[in-house]
Amino acid sequence: MEKINPLATxxxxxxxxxxxxxxxxxxxxxxxLSEFFxxxxxxxxxxxxxxLAPRTGNPGTRLxxxxxxxxxxxxxxxxxxxxxxxxxxxxxxxxxAPVIVNISGNTEEEYAALATRLDKVVGVSALEVNISCPNxxxxxxxxxxxxxxxxxxxxxVRQHSQLPLIVKLSPNVTDIAxxxxxxxxxxxxxxxxxxxxxxxxxxxxxRRPILRGTFGGLSGPAIKPVxxxxxxxxxxxxxxxxxxxxxxxxxQDAAEFILAGATAVGIGTASMVNPLAxxxxxxxxxxxxxxxxxxxxxxxxxxxxQQ
Amino acid sequence: xxxxxxxxxxAEVVENIKVAPKIWRLTLCTxxxxxxxxxxQFVNIRASSQYDPLLxxxxxxxxxxxxxxxxxxxxxxxxRGTELISLFRLGxxxxxxxxxxxxxxxxxxxxxxxxxxxxxxIAPFFPLAQVLSADKATATCLYGVRCADDLAEVSxxxxxxxKVVTASEDGCGHYHGKVTDLLAATLCQEDFSLGFAxxxxxxxxxxxxxxLAAKLPLQVSLESIMACxxxxxxxxxxxxxxxxxxWHICTDGPVLWAEEVDFAWRR
Numbered sequence: 200m201e202k203i204n205p206l207a208t209x210x211x212x213x214x215x216x217x218x219x220x221x222x223x224x225x226x227x228x229x230x231x232l233s234e235f236f237x238x239x240x241x242x243x244x245x246x247x248x249x250x251l252a253p254r255t256g257n258p259g260t261r262l263x264x265x266x267x268x269x270x271x272x273x274x275x276x277x278x279x280x281x282x283x284x285x286x287x288x289x290x291x292x293x294x295x296a297p298v299i300v301n302i303s304g305n306t307e308e309e310y311a312a313l314a315t316r317l318d319k320v321v322g323v324s325a326l327e328v329n330i331s332c333p334n335x336x337x338x339x340x341x342x343x344x345x346x347x348x349x350x351x352x353x354x355x356v357r358q359h360s361q362l363p364l365i366v367k368l369s370p371n372v373t374d375i376a377x378x379x380x381x382x383x384x385x386x387x388x389x390x391x392x393x394x395x396x397x398x399x400x401x402x403x404x405x406r407r408p409i410l411r412g413t414f415g416g417l418s419g420p421a422i423k424p425v426x427x428x429x430x431x432x433x434x435x436x437x438x439x440x441x442x443x444x445x446x447x448x449x450x451q452d453a454a455e456f457i458l459a460g461a462t463a464v465g466i467g468t469a470s471m472v473n474p475l476a477x478x479x480x481x482x483x484x485x486x487x488x489x490x491x492x493x494x495x496x497x498x499x500x501x502x503x504x505q506q
Numbered sequence: 507x508x509x510x511x512x513x514x515x516x517a518e519v520v521e522n523i524k525v526a527p528k529i530w531r532l533t534l535c536t537x538x539x540x541x542x543x544x545x546x547q548f549v550n551i552r553a554s555s556q557y558d559p560l561l562x563x564x565x566x567x568x569x570x571x572x573x574x575x576x577x578x579x580x581x582x583x584x585x586r587g588t589e590l591i592s593l594f595r596l597g598x599x600x601x602x603x604x605x606x607x608x609x610x611x612x613x614x615x616x617x618x619x620x621x622x623x624x625x626x627x628i629a630p631f632f633p634l635a636q637v638l639s640a641d642k643a644t645a646t647c648l649y650g651v652r653c654a655d656d657l658a659e660v661s662x663x664x665x666x667x668x669k670v671v672t673a674s675e676d677g678c679g680h681y682h683g684k685v686t687d688l689l690a691a692t693l694c695q696e697d698f699s700l701g702f703a704x705x706x707x708x709x710x711x712x713x714x715x716x717x718l719a720a721k722l723p724l725q726v727s728l729e730s731i732m733a734c735x736x737x738x739x740x741x742x743x744x745x746x747x748x749x750x751x752x753w754h755i756c757t758d759g760p761v762l763w764a765e766e767v768d769f770a771w772r773r
Contacts, residue, residue: 225738264731420560
């Protein structure tokens, strides 16, 4: 008899063994986490953001701890798409989880070029289009801040790739639902949110901002209520599936996001603090599904919206 | 990449004692980490089972006792994390990961080693001295502190044969002045085969210049805020001396050859 997996789900045409995915930029290319647990537990591996050319990342301080939070200014340090394909994909292909490649461009042309390059790469299951990085001077969040720019990038990537397309939204906008609708209309197959919230810290002795770029991205439990609210809003605004993320650290957090409407949930900062966060959340979520009397966790999706 | 699979688990507190007015030594029972650990490596300890404070706190290994299956860290209470750690009680369960990073390279000629420590930078030298003394190599430790309250480890290092010379600008040490001035004077008097340094940024920078001028190969143990200690976050960087990209202190270090590090960087 086939064993029923209460956490199995599907998203944008992909079969996921669980709703848990890595949040881009918090798990590198999964090698480090593979030393702590079987990556097959993940619904998908969402890799650290890739750009066309290699990037060495930002100078100076890159991390600031805040109450239950973390401000980062990494600056998309990555080996570039070619080295990613030759150096990281062979390892990723051997893992028992679909690989979702997060892409980031300085210009629209770079997004198109990345989509084209990754389209036929064996083992790449989907693209996550990052229009929400707060730590780069050009591109990044600028594309995610307006409905027009977000839709243009989405349309462009859609034209250059057959892969399922996930668009990762920035929370640093006035109307998240409007951006979500814009990328849905432009052809996105799913939406992931939220990227980090803009934050800063000041050195009171030198009287200067600590980060060279003044602002960084706030993540961790501190942002969870904001992320949950936005997932709730976007679930109501669009028909495509939502990957919820932002401060999820426990199975209870993950359950809240699913009840708010998330099809899958990203685990990010929690894995950096506790590399066993994913297996711990996996176990808790499975037990929760059983206690709730559902055969599949998907039955609980969006339940918080019911009158 | 880490050299081997780090252990992530729970360890019991064997001892948590004050060794100087603001300096503590925490000893944990963790046979897996004690068996794998090398001098210069570190462990990453969670100060709270909750997510506030959020990040683990990285500490150099201050004792590695394979026979007893214990490791120790030496720490100063400076903020919320270390304050919580100072409250750990005997028998309490602590969540830690280790050993992490690359330790001191001890395969080089090191018949007569020189340690340069500043403040809490004294922490990693005891296990290093143990390895060296097992090989009958001699070691001198120049140890700079701000005041007598900051002194730790001196008698322990002397017990295993390290010659310790303390330096302080307030006059509490053997040498009245900065440890780097003591270093300059020492390098004029004696030849060493290998140098190791750990301490504040400015001290390491000056130590690098002095040792390179004296043609003494130098390894530095660096410190940084880290979100993971595993190579996931890419947050604990320092510039390479090639001027092009960065070392990641958690996985490339924390010990690096001084000539490969650009100390001109400002945090």
